[in-house]
Amino acid sequence: MRPIQDIIKEKPWVGWLLFFSTVVIVFFIGLFASSIVERRSEALTLQTVKPLPEWEPRNEVWGENYPREYETYRKTLDTNFASKYAGSVFRDYLEDYPELVIMWAGYGFAKEYNQARGHANAIKDIREILRTGGKDDRPMPSTCWTCKSTDVPRVMAEEGVAEFYKVNWYDRGHQIVNPIGCQDCHDPKTMNLRITRPALIEAFERQGKKISDFSHNEMRLLVCAQCHVEYYFKGEGNYLTFPWDKGFSADDMEEYFDEINFSDWTHALSKAPMLKAQHPDYELFMTGTHAEKDVSCADCHMPYKTEGGVKFTDHHIQSPLNNVENSCFVCHRDNTDKMIQMVYTRQDKIMELRGLLEESLAAAHIEAKTAWDNGASDKEMEKALQLIRHSQWRWDWVAAANGAGFHSPNEALRVLGTGIQKAEQARKELALVLVKHGVSYPIAMPDVSTKAKAQAYIGLDMEALEADKEKLLKNTVPKWDSLARERQGTLIDY
Amino acid sequence: MRPIQDIIKEKPWVGWLLFFSTVVIVFFIGLFASSIVERRSEALTLQTVKPLPEWEPRNEVWGENYPREYETYRKTLDTNFASKYAGSVFRDYLEDYPELVIMWAGYGFAKEYNQARGHANAIKDIREILRTGGKDDRPMPSTCWTCKSTDVPRVMAEEGVAEFYKVNWYDRGHQIVNPIGCQDCHDPKTMNLRITRPALIEAFERQGKKISDFSHNEMRLLVCAQCHVEYYFKGEGNYLTFPWDKGFSADDMEEYFDEINFSDWTHALSKAPMLKAQHPDYELFMTGTHAEKDVSCADCHMPYKTEGGVKFTDHHIQSPLNNVENSCFVCHRDNTDKMIQMVYTRQDKIMELRGLLEESLAAAHIEAKTAWDNGASDKEMEKALQLIRHSQWRWDWVAAANGAGFHSPNEALRVLGTGIQKAEQARKELALVLVKHGVSYPIAMPDVSTKAKAQAYIGLDMEALEADKEKLLKNTVPKWDSLARERQGTLIDY
Numbered sequence: 001m002r003p004i005q006d007i008i009k010e011k012p013w014v015g016w017l018l019f020f021s022t023v024v025i026v027f028f029i030g031l032f033a034s035s036i037v038e039r040r041s042e043a044l045t046l047q048t049v050k051p052l053p054e055w056e057p058r059n060e061v062w063g064e065n066y067p068r069e070y071e072t073y074r075k076t077l078d079t080n081f082a083s084k085y086a087g088s089v090f091r092d093y094l095e096d097y098p099e100l101v102i103m104w105a106g107y108g109f110a111k112e113y114n115q116a117r118g119h120a121n122a123i124k125d126i127r128e129i130l131r132t133g134g135k136d137d138r139p140m141p142s143t144c145w146t147c148k149s150t151d152v153p154r155v156m157a158e159e160g161v162a163e164f165y166k167v168n169w170y171d172r173g174h175q176i177v178n179p180i181g182c183q184d185c186h187d188p189k190t191m192n193l194r195i196t197r198p199a200l201i202e203a204f205e206r207q208g209k210k211i212s213d214f215s216h217n218e219m220r221l222l223v224c225a226q227c228h229v230e231y232y233f234k235g236e237g238n239y240l241t242f243p244w245d246k247g248f249s250a251d252d253m254e255e256y257f258d259e260i261n262f263s264d265w266t267h268a269l270s271k272a273p274m275l276k277a278q279h280p281d282y283e284l285f286m287t288g289t290h291a292e293k294d295v296s297c298a299d300c301h302m303p304y305k306t307e308g309g310v311k312f313t314d315h316h317i318q319s320p321l322n323n324v325e326n327s328c329f330v331c332h333r334d335n336t337d338k339m340i341q342m343v344y345t346r347q348d349k350i351m352e353l354r355g356l357l358e359e360s361l362a363a364a365h366i367e368a369k370t371a372w373d374n375g376a377s378d379k380e381m382e383k384a385l386q387l388i389r390h391s392q393w394r395w396d397w398v399a400a401a402n403g404a405g406f407h408s409p410n411e412a413l414r415v416l417g418t419g420i421q422k423a424e425q426a427r428k429e430l431a432l433v434l435v436k437h438g439v440s441y442p443i444a445m446p447d448v449s450t451k452a453k454a455q456a457y458i459g460l461d462m463e464a465l466e467a468d469k470e471k472l473l474k475n476t477v478p479k480w481d482s483l484a485r486e487r488q489g490t491l492i493d494y
Numbered sequence: 495m496r497p498i499q500d501i502i503k504e505k506p507w508v509g510w511l512l513f514f515s516t517v518v519i520v521f522f523i524g525l526f527a528s529s530i531v532e533r534r535s536e537a538l539t540l541q542t543v544k545p546l547p548e549w550e551p552r553n554e555v556w557g558e559n560y561p562r563e564y565e566t567y568r569k570t571l572d573t574n575f576a577s578k579y580a581g582s583v584f585r586d587y588l589e590d591y592p593e594l595v596i597m598w599a600g601y602g603f604a605k606e607y608n609q610a611r612g613h614a615n616a617i618k619d620i621r622e623i624l625r626t627g628g629k630d631d632r633p634m635p636s637t638c639w640t641c642k643s644t645d646v647p648r649v650m651a652e653e654g655v656a657e658f659y660k661v662n663w664y665d666r667g668h669q670i671v672n673p674i675g676c677q678d679c680h681d682p683k684t685m686n687l688r689i690t691r692p693a694l695i696e697a698f699e700r701q702g703k704k705i706s707d708f709s710h711n712e713m714r715l716l717v718c719a720q721c722h723v724e725y726y727f728k729g730e731g732n733y734l735t736f737p738w739d740k741g742f743s744a745d746d747m748e749e750y751f752d753e754i755n756f757s758d759w760t761h762a763l764s765k766a767p768m769l770k771a772q773h774p775d776y777e778l779f780m781t782g783t784h785a786e787k788d789v790s791c792a793d794c795h796m797p798y799k800t801e802g803g804v805k806f807t808d809h810h811i812q813s814p815l816n817n818v819e820n821s822c823f824v825c826h827r828d829n830t831d832k833m834i835q836m837v838y839t840r841q842d843k844i845m846e847l848r849g850l851l852e853e854s855l856a857a858a859h860i861e862a863k864t865a866w867d868n869g870a871s872d873k874e875m876e877k878a879l880q881l882i883r884h885s886q887w888r889w890d891w892v893a894a895a896n897g898a899g900f901h902s903p904n905e906a907l908r909v910l911g912t913g914i915q916k917a918e919q920a921r922k923e924l925a926l927v928l929v930k931h932g933v934s935y936p937i938a939m940p941d942v943s944t945k946a947k948a949q950a951y952i953g954l955d956m957e958a959l960e961a962d963k964e965k966l967l968k969n970t971v972p973k974w975d976s977l978a979r980e981r982q983g984t985l986i987d988y
Contacts, residue, residue: 005502005509015499292836342786349908356915413907414843417914421850424918431922435929 052188055154059120059181060492062188068312072305073181075316076118077494091115094451099362101454103392106268107276108139110458111465116402119180119317120494122148127477132169134468135476140169141238146197147227150183151176153196161198165238173476174483179494185223193219197226203242220296221282228281228297230397232262248283250397250415254390263389268458270368272385277396284401288408293331300327319403343406350398350405353416357395360423364388367430367443374437381433387426394419546682549648553614553675554986556682562806566799567675569810570612571988585609588945593856595948597886600762601770602633604952605959610896613674613811614988616642621971626663628962629970634663635732640691641721644677645670647690655692659732667970671978673988679717687713691720697736714790715776722775722791724891726756742777744891744909748884757883762952764862766879771890778895782902787825794821813897837900844892844899847910851889854917858882861924861937868931875927881920888913 008015049065056062063070079090093113094101104110108131117125126132126148133139143165146152155175156164164172187194195201195211200222204211214222230253234241246252246259254275257263263273285291290300298313303326305314320327321343324336332339368384398405398412398419405412431441448454455462485491502509543559550556557564587607588595598604602625611619620626620642627633637659640646649669650658681688689695689705694716698705708716724747728735740746740753748769751757757767779785784794792807797820799808814821815837818830826833862878892899892906892913899906925935942948949956979985 003509003513005499008499009503015497019497287839289836292832292839338786342783345781345786346904349904353908353911356912360915410840410843410903410907413904413911414847417847417907417911418850420911420915421854421918424915424922428918428922428925431926432929432935435926441926 054188055157056183056188057150057154057178057181058488058490058492059150059178060490062182062186066182066191068305068307068310069315070182073315073317074120076318077120079117079121079318090117092451094454097358098448098451098454099358101451101458102269102362102365102448103358103395104276105365105458107265107274109276110455111460111462122179123177124179124494127173127473128469130465130469133472134465135471137465137468138168138170141165141233142167142169142172143233143238143240144169145172145176146199146240148180149176150178150181153183156198162237162239165233165240170476174480177481177484177491180227184226193223195219195222195226197240199231199240199242200226200229203244206245217294217296220298221285224297225282228279228402230278230280230283232257232264232278244283248280248286249411250280250394251418253280253283253397254393257393267365267368267388270365270385270388271372271381272365272368272388272392274389275393275396277393277400279400279402280397281401281403281407284398284405284411285407287411290407295331299330303327303330346409347404347406350409350412350416353413353420354395354399354405357391357416357420357423358399360420360427361388361392361395362448363445364391364423364426364430366445366448367427367434370439370443371430371433371437374434374439376433376437380436384426384429384433387422387429391419391422391426394422548682549651550677550682551644551648551672551675552982552984552986553644553672554984556676556680560676560685562799562801562804563809564676567809567811568614570812571614572612584611586945588948591852592942592945592948593852595945595952596763596856596859596942597852597889598770599859599952601759601768603770604949605954605956616673617671618673618988621667621967622963624959624963627966628959629965631959631962632662632664635659635727636661636663636666637727637732637734638663639666639670640693640734642674643670644672644675647677650692656731656733659727659734664970668974668977671975671985674721678720687717689713689716689720691734693725693734693736694720694723697738700739711788711790714792715779718791719776722773722896724772724774724777726751726758726772742780743905744774744888745912747774747891748887751887761859761862761882764859764879764882765866765875766859766862766882766886768883769887769890771887771894773894773896774891775895775897775901778892778899778905779901781905784901789825793824797821797824840903841898841900844903844906844910847907847914848889848893848899851885851910851914851917852893854914854921855882855886855889856942857939858885858917858920858924860939860942861921861928864933864937865924865927865931868928868933870927870931874930878920878923878927881916881923885913885916885920888916 052062052065059070059073063073091114093115094110100113101110104113112130114125114129126144131140132144146165152164155172184196185193193216201211211222229242231240231242233239243253243256246256257275262275264276265274266272267274285297300320301317302313302315303320303323304311305326306312314323314326321340324339328334328339334342364384365388368381368388371381371384394415398415401407401412434441434443446457448457452462481491481493546556546559553564553567557567585608587609588604594607595604598607606624608619608623620638625634626638640659646658649666678690679687687710695705705716723736725734725736727733737747737750740750751769756769758770759768760766761768779791794814795811796807796809797814797817798805799820800806808817808820815834818833822828822833828836858878859882862875862882865875865878888909892909895901895906928935928937940951942951946956975985975987
């Protein structure tokens, strides 16, 4: 090929052609770049950021400043259940697994336990659930509100943290009306992530760690870990406390609870001193492969989204299975169906062991009741009851966590495996006690094959509970709302 | 900036500079490429490929044609134990876990069971292990040779497959002298992968699948799956058979064995009809995350290696933990220590559940013996013995597989979890039988805390076994070798 300068020397128009082509191409690239820049600046100039007070609980007020984030947040109202174990409709877990009613006899969860829903439903759900009681029966402390509302930090700031927990759940109904939202995680001045719940800060402080020492990426875990953790209500004041002082594992926390001789309730059938686990999502997640790779909650549950020229964090917090392309595919290359199938393969194994353990535990409680009924002594029952306590704790540590164990399948299976051993060991002890007291083994089992049958067996008067709840929702809740409306000006019915 | 042609028009030397720079750069690129091509062609021209017969068992003869592959293969002699659970020295598993002696009472594995070593040790190891017996005691059939030597396809071709299995292990000692090697997996004419062991072909044929339908990548699994699978010795002719007809999982194979009422042996203590699992590596691997991504055995255990200008498959088959940089790092980006730590994290959980199950099973066998000793009837024991059979099968399905469960941690943990349940259920049944026969529970346990104590407890005369083995190794084996040397001309002492 001849050198280009020779060609141009001979035919000058070739040089001019090259020159003008370049000019035209660069012009269009400029136009394109300008179009992007213009859209972004429009987004910025149209957005007039209104200053927010330190504790503004109303998500819709924050939403005026951050319309995209608010709009996506509002989508958490409509929980779209893509997961196999969630199904396509809202699940009543007590209908699905009637063993749970037996396992929780004597405790609120036997009354009602449903699939978790999106954050914006938090106030509606906590008011409606039978566990929080009605107008007359008021079984729960104010501590139950802690993770349900943006009003909590405000009331804590006004009244003090210990004081917040001390009163009855019912008594704060008028103060707490806005569902989980913006200010639970954000500083209103800088929009930086911030921890608003003292229990997390206190748990780390007991380990000599300050929140300010954590990186931004760790904060993307910790704002979620304010609530998505195991906790308990400590002492008479029901002070919200994380049982982390010996470590994060099911085994460590079990040791912690044993040492302080804590139990959430005494089981109505077996009389075992029980522990209730509360979604230890953070603790379980931290043992898994995604945590090993420094993935944070938001990476999968709040991936980036683009609308027009604007890229922002999708605040429609949901199962990544609803949004595989934007969540999983940032790191994984595969097709959507296969990706989802791989999650199910892991969850299937966990659900299999969970199911085995649920059956064993329900049977163990009933066998223990039969032993008591036939004159077993405290001393004879001691070993079995301790095994039941530990076994159900380990079951619950996995079962209460969101994601059907997917946050760390190996750890979930390990913990379930140890739980299965303890449940069967308990049943061996009980079999020996029963035989000793002249009861032939296996005992005849009651029919507790549906939620209704199981609830009747453990002596729950569901009609009374529902009637009392109805009174609360019809008579009291409207008063709470009107007091709130007076206080804060507006109140959205999410 | 001015157009280049204007500059060149004014200063012609600029054009020449550009021209000669290009020439010089292209010249050096050419030199570099030539250097690569030259080295590869040297490798090819120096290599005079000698035609091999259809069944050449001597690896060193193949090695003359393929020196790099052979040289790396020979490194399997020196098994470098990098894994945490392998330790840095050769492990005697019965010393490490004396429970195994109890669990295998009445079966060869209670005599001796060591950590697996590299392929080139296969002949040496099978001759030396107490399980294959001595000069006088000859407990095993010829089927045991099947996966140990390149002589096997030759003898099968000469004598017939069923005939191969039929005789005693001892009687083929002179025929089978070359360790696992080249022709077990390669066609000597094309060097393509080929299946030389009939059991795999037959198992797929029963499922309507032909080996020729599998892809090359699948063949990279299947040449290993000739041996690294679960199998059993069927019928009086000890015909090597894979129990795959109902599926690959521990549960499917258990059902298969139950249906044909098969057991490997009757337990010497518990009298349970036992199953012995044989390293179901392929089956376990296929349930794991690496199989989901179409990774084959060779990708991790035989990654590519470069020497000089030649890239070839490393035939030093070993733990990828010895070779993280060349195996794991092809897909994973991390540092070596963290990579290894992530493997250990998974293996730790599996070893924890395995350990729990081993203790339970050993205790169950001893409790069952005590029940028999105290007059228990077949009917009373039936349920417990079936549970022991299933539990130990599930334990072994994980424990016998190589890699401490890492080939599929989730499935390993699931299977162990179900095994734990069955072991504890067996112990409940046994406790009831014991109490019924007037034995107080828990029973007093014998001291079986070391290999020697456990072997004495189950009644093994280790001195006699060792003396008989010594006779075999001193008197018989040299004769086997000299007959082999006569037959094949040369014999390397690996």
